[in-house]
Amino acid sequence: MKMSELLQRSGVPLATVKYYLRAGLLAPGESTGATTAIYGEQHVRRLALIRALTEVVGLPLASVRTILGLIDEPAPDRFRTLGRAIEVLPPAVEADPGADYPRARAALAEIGQLYDPGYAAVAQLERGLAAAEAVGMPMGTERLHGYARHVMAIAEIDLAQLPGDDTSRAVEYSVLGTAVYEPILAAMRRLAHQDLAHRILGPAAGDRD
Amino acid sequence: MKMSELLQRSGVPLATVKYYLRAGLLAPGESTGATTAIYGEQHVRRLALIRALTEVVGLPLASVRTILGLIDEPAPDRFRTLGRAIEVLPPAVEADPGADYPRARAALAEIGQLYDPGYAAVAQLERGLAAAEAVGMPMGTERLHGYARHVMAIAEIDLAQLPGDDTSRAVEYSVLGTAVYEPILAAMRRLAHQDLAHRILGPAAGDRD
DNA sequence: CTACCTTGGATAGTACAACTATCCAATCGG
DNA sequence: CCGATTGGATAGTTGTACTATCCAAGGTAG
Known part of the structure; x- marks a missing residue:
């Protein structure tokens, strides 16, 4: 697909896509001339991943770059790869x-x-x-x-879900699973609090208006 | 205590304390003249709280302000107070x-x-x-x-820890507990992953160098 | 009592992140 | 063949969180 279609499919503005390209977060498309390049499904997925990591997980782009790098070229072993990924997850320490x-x-x-x-x-x-x-x-x-x-x-x-055969996919799974499921767990904990509060403190205390 | 001591006790630079005062995150000290004011323990605690929420939880100051406001003046019922606090916790939606x-x-x-x-x-x-x-x-x-x-x-x-008698403390506990224990849980999950990976993937895969 | 230090108050400037907007020139496509 | 699209570069904007400076007045140690 061409740039215009990539923009439409991903919903990301042109200026932002260009910014991601410059920042090295998104691989350039295959150039078919001085003013055209074609993009594939992997570009759409990559954009979705960047947006998910920045908007939902709240990562700064520098951390996103690290995680994308780990997925593309994992460290020698899973253990160290996951360790590196964890380092950039918030709160970054x-x-x-x-x-x-x-x-x-x-x-x-x-x-x-x-x-x-x-x-x-x-x-x-x-x-x-x-x-x-x-x-x-x-x-x-x-x-x-x-x-x-x-x-x-x-x-x-979490580990039970881990695909055991394909290392590259396992790394991607570990890294993304850690990052993506953390907000889900946090949201579930908050909802559990509200559910419990509603049941224990009673309908009166739990009445929302 | 005077400003100089507050700075020393809290470890926060003068310019930043002044900034927090201006932003309404920190109550002004009791004025004892045009160029002096005295501060209490509550100011030290408040500064520690602000730093914990910004640095550990990663909240923007606007969210910190909301949470401080809820602690100081909770909404009519705990349920709604906690709901409001949750709204400002990341990822803010x-x-x-x-x-x-x-x-x-x-x-x-x-x-x-x-x-x-x-x-x-x-x-x-x-x-x-x-x-x-x-x-x-x-x-x-x-x-x-x-x-x-x-x-x-x-x-x-979490709810078992909640002090049942004092509403104002219970609110503070709920709000801070949600915010402060979230990063702890996240860290524990990451450590549990590493612990499991170490045990399941074996010492070889888990070797860190 | 006086010279220096601290303080409060105001204002301006800095640093960084993440875009966003414009411009240009080549070229693609109907 | 001519307007629209694209790639590439560069500059500008927005927002957050400080940080630095200045001034004047009041406190304070010798």
Whole structure:
């Protein structure tokens, strides 16, 4: 298809597509002359992916670029690829293998999980726990164990979906699954809160007008 | 305390504190003359809260302002207060009571929860589900049920922590708990993924160098 | 008591991200 | 063959979150 059709199919304005091309987020079409190039389905999908990551997940374009790069050329092993992808997901925190994350270390020890200060998610956990403390609602042991149990169950569901044979697709699945399903989980938690509040606080308290 | 001490205690630069004062995020100190005012512990706490919401949760200041306003002056009932707070949490989506959210409606019907297009979280769920579809990994029924079960269990843990007697504290708890514990849950899910990947894919695949 | 420091208040400037708009020239297509 | 489309380049806009400077008045240490 030509540019005009790509614009129509994707719903992205021309100026923005040009911007993505310049930024290296979108591969140029196959040039068929000085003033034309043809684009394929992969361009439509790529645009949808960029928009989903920016608008729904809320990623800055620099992070989108990293994730797209990982999908196109994964790191030698899945584990490291996923680790790299996680680093750019919000809230972006760079892991410092030399640093100590005391709250995260204690929490992970408590629930029997591996503590590795080189994981970005460990730094994120530390920040989250510190923030919870700072606003006067630190995480208790009971809550921690409860969260851990159910989060682990959710992670098992996620991994069960993982296509085991095709590595490249598995990487794409892992990376996108982490990013895309996070907002869904957050929304479901919020809805669960409202559902529970409605049932427990009673119809009176739950009445919306 | 005086301004200089507030700066030291909070670690926030003077220019930024002045900016927050101007923006109405921080109440002015009690004026003791044309060029002095005294600040209290509540100012230190408020600054910590602002920083936690902006840096850890990643909220824009406009959303922080809304949340602070809800904590200071909650809406008539908890249910609506929490609803308003949820609306400003990322990814910010405004709920349109007149709109239809087919994916969210189907999903909520499937798991037996109330569907109300007036909830911002419903619009968020719709967006998330649509994004998952757009990138080629739509949510299946099995996954939906699994998520729902565990998310509901997590929400029950959250609500168990809620102080039942003091409404104002309960509101603060609900609002902050939703915002602050979301990044913690996200980090825990990512760590659970890595933990599982390490155990299932084996030490070889999990080797980090 | 006085010279310097702190403060409050106002205003302007900076930095970055993510577009958005325009211009030009080549060329494609009816 | 002539208007519309395209690629390529460049400049401008919008929004957010600060950051820096200036001024005047009031506090404060010696």
